Amino acid sequence: MTTPLRLGIAGLGTVGAGVVKIVRQKAALLSERTGRDIQVSAVSARHRDKDRGVSLADYAWEDDPVALATRDDVDVFVELMGGSDGPAKAATTAALEAGKDVVTANKAMLAHHGQALAELAEARGAILRFEAAVAGGIPVIKALTEGLAGNEITRVMGVMNGTCNYILTRMETGGLTYQDAFDEADALGYLEADPELDVGGIDAGHKLSLLSAIAYGTQVNFDAVELEGIGRVSIDDIRQAADMGYKIKLLGVSRMTGRGLEQRMAPCLVPATSPLGRLDGGTNMVVIEGDQVGQIVMRGAGAGEGPTASAVMGDVMDLARGFRISTFGQAASSLKVATPAAAATPAxxxxxxxxxxxxxxxxxxxxxxxxxxxxxxxxxxxxxxxxxxxxxxxxxxxxxxxxxxxxxxxxxxxxxxxxxxxxxxxxx
Amino acid sequence: MTTPLRLGIAGLGTVGAGVVKIVRQKAALLSERTGRDIQVSAVSARHRDKDRGVSLADYAWEDDPVALATRDDVDVFVELMGGSDGPAKAATTAALEAGKDVVTANKAMLAHHGQALAELAEARGAILRFEAAVAGGIPVIKALTEGLAGNEITRVMGVMNGTCNYILTRMETGGLTYQDAFDEADALGYLEADPELDVGGIDAGHKLSLLSAIAYGTQVNFDAVELEGIGRVSIDDIRQAADMGYKIKLLGVSRMTGRGLEQRMAPCLVPATSPLGRLDGGTNMVVIEGDQVGQIVMRGAGAGEGPTASAVMGDVMDLARGFRISTFGQAASSLKVATPAAAATPAxxxxxxxxxxxxxxxxxxxxxxxxxxxxxxxxxxxxxxxxxxxxxxxxxxxxxxxxxxxxxxxxxxxxxxxxxxxxxxxxx
The missing domain is CATH 3.30.70.260 (ACT domain)
Structure with a gap:
């Protein structure tokens, strides 16, 4: 019998608690599927005594995520704290330095430090995976990195911020102004603490920059993503667009052209009858186009405890199965610096x-x-x-x-x- | 530098030729992504001299696929001949016996002999992968086996025969009778040599039985798939269904219930506004439902040179990366014999x-x-x-x-x- 794979989980919000629940409640299933027991050794969060709906009594507690990340009884550091810098980056760096594998849901950290972290992982022989960082439960990182690896990717598109899609859908179906739809989303708890991350397209832009890196074998370059939020979209625009057979979506588009890499996250018109046009509410959709496969469309929940925990577990189970793959699907040292396209493809x-x-x-x-x-x-x-x-x-x-x-x-x-x-x- | 991964390809129809083209034309890309060169050592097909649009001069030729499968210079046997028995099964068995990994697109062979072949692979420490056997270019086997492995799967559905969906779509949009739509599909070359494989639901049923095995950890049991073809669907049914907000699709449904495993491939009514209802023409769609992830929908080309070759290459590149996984996502010996549900879930x-x-x-x-x-x-x-x-x-x-x-x-x-x-x- 092989030794168990031991997790250290930092961040016990809904997703972290969801991962703990799966590991506890599905132990037999996980072991049957991976051939290895998966256990939690230790956990860390800001508040120790909060009720998270799952017992943590069996696990060691660390106040300091860096200490957690480097524990001897942790094989995989699971980073679910969020934030591009601070404790998340410190602990992820410490784990990789110590040669430990890392699974994270942190799009902001990877959008800003993905190249450095991938290089560090490579130098230490560690693996850094991030399925949960993009489009929640949709296994799109895996599809792009592995399943479609035989393709030259020609374009990646996605509606990857459920909150923005919810707001735009409510404006359309409910006839609400942007502000009223925004307030409704806020009241439902859909918005980030800094709403600009959502409605400014930043969160979705982070995700797009990660998909681009894999698709084109280039270093993550979030700064080159042309960002435009949904704040200027009016109910008039939504109605006029609908009149002409279009819907307005906050759409990410990434395309490698002869003039360089185009990355844009902006409100766009798409045909109302296309899969993207028909995507209503908080659901996410990613469209991948490859020279061999044509167009692949993937749709699913982009956030929430279950879907995000499902993505984290996918990465953890890959590690349990012994899958070792570079962060962005090829050696970090081989990722090229892409020239941002000076101008968008005509449209x-x-x-x-x-x-x-x-x-x-x-x-x-x-x-x-x-x-x-x-x-x-x-x-x-x-x-x-x-x-x-x-x-x-x-x-x-x-x-x-x-x-x-x-x-x-x-x-x-x-x-x-x-x-x-x-x-x-x-x-x- | 690692040694190259050497392929032996049996079957040089459109898909086989497509795989050869990718290996030849994308050598640098494949090597960059997998860290290993991928080469073809030898090929085999029924007719040696046919023009396949790609040079085979660099490769050894074998008339006998069994001889190809067991060559010393072949690491991975790529089986693209088709047919549930005969040469495909003989050569696959020979390759696995010799401890060689196998990648196949052969749904019929796996639907009938999947358990025996998975057991043989396991006994010899060989890997048997089949992404291309289900839903063409859509990386659904990978999603179900790996990305969504942390879920208890509750239901799998799919429109997985593009020819049937084409016929039903043409009946609807063109007002054609079943026979006229069938003849049109036939003239376009969409039908198998034995059309009953398509319109009788057999081909799609093969695929469903493979998805069930992975989803529920059960032995493939194609014989338990309740099969009904599209031959009795009339233009009247399509019109009446449309009147009431439904479309008719040849839909596969697999569901584990307290009463046993339900597997059905039959024409069904689905809401016209659902992703399945909106799937027109030859495209495939697979819907996976898990207890954590909710509903994941994947859509793409279900057949054709590029899409199917893309799926084959996904499997080959996994092997180049050193990914080793059981055929149906868990040890063959751990797959249970599912009791077929005596009756369908009420509807x-x-x-x-x-x-x-x-x-x-x-x-x-x-x-x-x-x-x-x-x-x-x-x-x-x-x-x-x-x-x-x-x-x-x-x-x-x-x-x-x-x-x-x-x-x-x-x-x-x-x-x-x-x-x-x-x-x-x-x-x-």
């Missing part, structure tokens, strides 16, 4: 603006687009509200630079009130 | 019948259902066509036994012409 764009009530105003807008070489696929002007009229334009494929030039020209004519809303139409 | 049913033009006929049908304790959710009678009128009934949840009793009673009254069409409504 159709959706524009919404307020036109002042003046003869020839619409013609000036159309002329500005024409002069930038942008042709109009559809245009609608609605009735005047006070002194302005809403105008909606969908362009044919254009570069963002040409569009920005056109918008500048429009603004210079003085016929546009305020700044137009610009949303990319992503082909899915 | 709503859709019934379509021809009622003879006689006073009280509908009352007799309703009475027969009532006497079996089945309540009617919806009933519609349409206008008479000659001497009969189509009647459509959707029942509330009922056992199949009660339904069969009711149908027998209806038939005994003589008011029903012919045999009613009965389709299960699957909650998804």
């Amino acid at each position: 159709g764009y959706y524009l919404r603006m307020s036109l002042v009530d003046r003869p020839g105003a619409l013609a000036k807008v159309a002329a500005a687009l024409g002069e930038s070489g942008i042709s109009i696929a559809r245009m609608r002007q609605y009735g005047h509200e006070k002194d302005t009229a809403p105008v909606l334009i969908v362009t044919h494929k254009a570069t963002r630079a040409a569009l920005d030039t056109a918008i500048e020209a429009m603004l210079a004519t003085g016929v546009v009130d305020g700044v137009p809303v610009v949303l990319r139409i992503e082909r899915v | 709503g049913y859709y019934l379509r019948m021809s009622l003879v033009d006689r006073p009280g006929a509908l009352a007799k049908v309703a009475a027969a259902l009532g006497e079996s304790g089945i309540s009617i959710a919806r009933m519609r009678q349409y206008g008479h066509e000659k001497d009969t009128a189509p009647v459509l009934i959707v029942t509330h949840k009922a056992t199949r036994a009660a339904l069969d009793t009711a149908i027998e009673a209806m038939l005994a009254t003589g008011v029903v012409d012919g045999v009613p069409v009965v389709l299960r409504i699957e909650r998804v």
Whole structure:
């Protein structure tokens, strides 16, 4: 009989408690599937006496996660504290330094320090896995790193922040303003302590940067992710988009092009009848496109105790089975520094603006687009509200630079009130 | 530097040729990702001189796949010949006997001999993998065996025969009869040499039996899969189902119940707005439900050179990375013999019948259902066509036994012409 695989778990929020429950309640199943017993040796959290719905009496307690990570009776350090730096990074570093394997759900830490941690793991012969960091229970890291490893990946897309998708869905189905939908999500406890992590696209951007690293064999570069939150999306945009057969989603897109690596997390229009367009509420979806496999779509719960604990256990069980793989699917030293693409791949764009009530105003807008070489696929002007009229334009494929030039020209004519809303139409 | 992983490939149809192309054209990528060179040593097929769009000049040729499988310069035998017995089984057995790892796309062989082959692999310390056997390019075997291994799986469902889904979709969108849609699929080359493998649900049933084995830790038991093909589905059924918000899919469902293991591959009604209901054309979809993760949906191409070769390469690259895992995700000796459930989980049913033009006929049908304790959710009678009128009934949840009793009673009254069409409504 082999020796048991011994876990040290730091962070006992819902996910940490969920992992402890699975290890306790499914011991026979885990052992039958991996050929090895999986046990918890020690745990650590901020508050020792909190009731977590599961007994911790059998485990050693450490106040200090670094001490936990380096205990002799810990084979795998399970980091579920969160935070890009601080205790999570200190303990993860200590565990890897000590040659211990690490399983983490921490997207922020990996988005900021993934390359350094992967190099450290490699230097010490340790394994660092993070299935739970991206899209909750969907085994997308495994699919991309292993199942689809024979493909050149051409594009990765994802709706990976359930809170944003919930807000956008509620705006659409409930006719709520952004603020009302935001408040509703807040009341339901869906928002991070710093809501900007959600609605600013940062959390989802972290996840996208990790998928990019695996997909293209490049060093994680979160700073190069073009980030745009959902705060400027209005109920009008959602309605107009729906009228034209589109839905608005906070969509991550990562694409390797001849001009460099494109990474963008921004509200986009997608066809209402596509799988991404049909994704309502808090569910996540990741779309992977490979040169051999074509398009693979994966959908599931992106957060919550069970789904996230399921992903953590997937990584733990891989380690119990003796699977050893590099953090981003290839040697950390072989990951290339990708040049960020200076410009986005041309696309159709959706524009919404307020036109002042003046003869020839619409013609000036159309002329500005024409002069930038942008042709109009559809245009609608609605009735005047006070002194302005809403105008909606969908362009044919254009570069963002040409569009920005056109918008500048429009603004210079003085016929546009305020700044137009610009949303990319992503082909899915 | 490690030694290369050397493949022997038997079967050079589109998939085999696709694998050869990937190994030749992506050598650097494969080696970077796995840390090991992957090479082809030898190949085998029925006809040596056929043009397969890729040069085989660098590889040894074997006429006999058994000889190929046991060559000293072959580490992994890649079986892409197909067929449940004959050369595929002989060569796979020979490879495992010789302690060589095997990667296969052969669902029929595994559905019939999976347990014996898994036991043989285990006895010889060899690995037998089969991602390409189920749902083409979708890495569902890996998701179920590894990523979701921390879950008790509660249900697995899938649309896993693209040809059947194509036929049903064409009947719906093109208004074609079953025969016309079948002929169209045939003309497009979508059908197996023996079409009954497709339209009889056998091919998809093979796949379902493999998923069940992994999901529940049970020995593959294809013979226990309740099989029903799509041949009796009429354009009327598709239209009526659509009228009520349903689509008809050839759906596999596998569920472990207190009464035993339920495995069924049959045309079912699913909500038109569900991911399964929205799956049109030749695409595959697998839905996995676990106690922790909830519902995971995976969608992608279920066949074709690229997608199937992608799945084969996923398995090959796992072996190059040194991943060793039991065929069905746990030791073959630990797989239990599942008792097939004597009866299906109660469900709503859709019934379509021809009622003879006689006073009280509908009352007799309703009475027969009532006497079996089945309540009617919806009933519609349409206008008479000659001497009969189509009647459509959707029942509330009922056992199949009660339904069969009711149908027998209806038939005994003589008011029903012919045999009613009965389709299960699957909650998804």
